[in-house]
Amino acid sequence: MFCLSRILVLILLIFSFSFSAFGQGENPSKQGPSDPDILFRIAEEAYKDRRFYKAAESLRNFLVLYPGNSKKNRVLGLLKDCFLKLDRPEKALEVSLDLYKMEPTGELGLESYLEAGRLLAKMGEIDQAKQIFSSICRQSYSRAMAEKAALEFSGIDLLSDGEESSPEGESCREK
Numbered sequence: 001m002f003c004l005s006r007i008l009v010l011i012l013l014i015f016s017f018s019f020s021a022f023g024q025g026e027n028p029s030k031q032g033p034s035d036p037d038i039l040f041r042i043a044e045e046a047y048k049d050r051r052f053y054k055a056a057e058s059l060r061n062f063l064v065l066y067p068g069n070s071k072k073n074r075v076l077g078l079l080k081d082c083f084l085k086l087d088r089p090e091k092a093l094e095v096s097l098d099l100y101k102m103e104p105t106g107e108l109g110l111e112s113y114l115e116a117g118r119l120l121a122k123m124g125e126i127d128q129a130k131q132i133f134s135s136i137c138r139q140s141y142s143r144a145m146a147e148k149a150a151l152e153f154s155g156i157d158l159l160s161d162g163e164e165s166s167p168e169g170e171s172c173r174e175k
Contacts, residue, residue, distance in 0.1 A: 035065075035066075036062060036065070036066045036069050036071065039058055039061060039062045039065070039066075040058075040059075040062060040071055040074075040075065042058050043055045043058035043059045043062065043075075043078065044078070046058060047078060047081070047082060050085075052082045052085040052086050053082075053086060055078070055082050056079060056082040056083065056086065059075050059078055059079040059082065060079070062075050063075060063076075063079075072102075073099065073102070073103075073108060076095050076098060076099050076102075077099070077108075079095050080092045080095040080096055080099070080112075080115075083095060089119050089122060089123055090123070092115075092119055093116055093119045093120065093123075096112040096113070096115045096116040096119065097112070097113075097116050099112035100112045100113040100116065105139075105141045106141075107142060107145075110136060110139075110141060110142050110145040111145065113132060113135075113136060114132070114133075114136060114145060114148055114149060114152070116132055117129045117130075117132035117133050117136070117149070117152060118152065120132065121152070121155075121156060126156060129152070129156065130153070130156065132149075133149040133150075133152050133153050133156075134149075134153075136148075136149035137149045137150060137153075
C-alpha cells in the first residue's frame with residue numbers, strides 16, 4: 001500500500017511538472033516561422049522543384065487557412081504561375097481576375113487584368129480580351145498599362161485574318 005501511494009505521488013509530480021513546463025513555453029512569435037510562413041515556404045520549394053501540382057495544392061490550402069494574410073498577393077501570383085505551368089489557363093484567369101479585384105487601381109491589379117486579357121486571347125475569347133484591353137486603355141491609373149494594352153490590341157489586329165483593326169484599339173493607340 002505504501003509503495004502504491006509513492007507511485008501515485010510520483011505520477012502526480014511528473015504530470016504537474018510537465019503541465020507547468022508546457023504552460024511556460026516560449027512566446028510563439030519567438031519560436032521561429034509561423035504556420036503560414038511554413039506553408040508558403042513548402043509551396044515555394046515545390047514550385048522550384050517543378051512540382052507545380054503540389055505547389056498549387058499548398059497555395060490553395062494557404063488561401064483557405066489564412067485568407068487575410070499579408071502574403072496573399074504573393075500567394076495568388078505564385079498560384080497563377082502554377083496554373084500556367086500546369087496548362088490550366090482557365091484557372092490562371094480566375095486567379096488573375098481575383099488579383100485585379102483586390103487591387104483594381106494598383107499596378108499589380110492592372111498587370112493581372114492585362115494578363116487576364118492575354119489569357120482570354122490565347123483561349124480564343126477575342127471579344128472579351130478586347131473588352132479588357134479597352135477598359136485598361138480608358139482608365140487613367142497607369143499610362144504604362146494603357147500602352148501595354150494598346151500593344152495587345154495591335155497584336156490581336158495583326159493576327160486577325162484580313163479584318164480591319166478594331167476602333168477600340170485605334171482609340172487606345174491614339175492616346
